[in-house]
Amino acid sequence: MRRSDRPLSPHLLAHRFQWNMVLSMLHRVTGVTLGVGTLLLAWWLMAAAAGPESYAVVERFVYSIPGRSVLLGFTFSLFYHLCNGVRHLVWDAGWGFDPRIAAAWGWIVLVIAVVLTMVSWYLGYAFRDSP
C-alpha cells in the first residue's frame, strides 16, 4: 500500500457539523483533561505523604474558587469519560449502531454525566464537616 492510500486519521474540520461529533470529540478532550488532572491527584497524594503542612497547601488550593472550578471540571470529565466509555464498550460488543439509538444515547450519556457530577458534589457538601 502506498503511503497516500493508507486510512486517514479523523479530520476535525472536514465534516458537516453534527452534535454526535461534538460528543465524540468530548470523549477525547475529557480523556486528555483527566490525564492532565492526574498531576493534581499526584500532588494531593504526595502532599499527604509529606505531612500536614504540605497537605494544608493542597487544601488551601482545593477550597479556593479556582481550585473548586478545576475540581468541578475534573469531576465532570471523569463522569462523562466513564459514561461515554461504557457507550463505546457497548459498541465494541456490536450493539447500538442504529443511528437514532446511537444519537439518543449520546444525549443520555451527557445528562447522566451531569447528574452524577451534581450528585457527587452534593454528597461532598453533605459529608463535609469542616469548611
Next chain:
Amino acid sequence: MTIRSLLRRAGSRGSTRLAVQHWWLQRVTAVALIPLTLWLAVSIARLAGANHSVFILWVEKPWNAVLILMAIAIAFYHLKVGLDVVIEDYVHTPWIKVTFLIGTTFVAILIGGASAFAILRIAL
C-alpha cells in the same frame, strides 16, 4: 507484482498482533476502571473537608490502599494507551510523534509511580 500475500508483507513489519493487543488492553483497563472509579468517586466525596489525619487514617486501611493502588496502576496504563492513539491520530511528523509517545510514557510512569509511592509511604 509480487507473489507474497498481503498478510506476509504486513507481518514483516512486525505490527500485526500489536495493534489488536493495544486495542484490547484499552478495553480491559476501561472495564476494570468502571467499578474502581465509582468507588473512588464515592470515597473522595465522603472525604470532602477531611483534614490530614482523617485522610491518612482512610488510606491506611488495607483494602483502601490496595484498591487505590490498583486504580492508580490501571488508570495510568489506560491513560498511556489512550494518549498513544490521540498522538498517532494527530501528530504526523515521525520524530515529533515518537518524541511525544516516549514523553507521555515517561511522564505517566513518573506521575503514576509518585502517586503509588505516596500511597505505600502512608499505608506501610
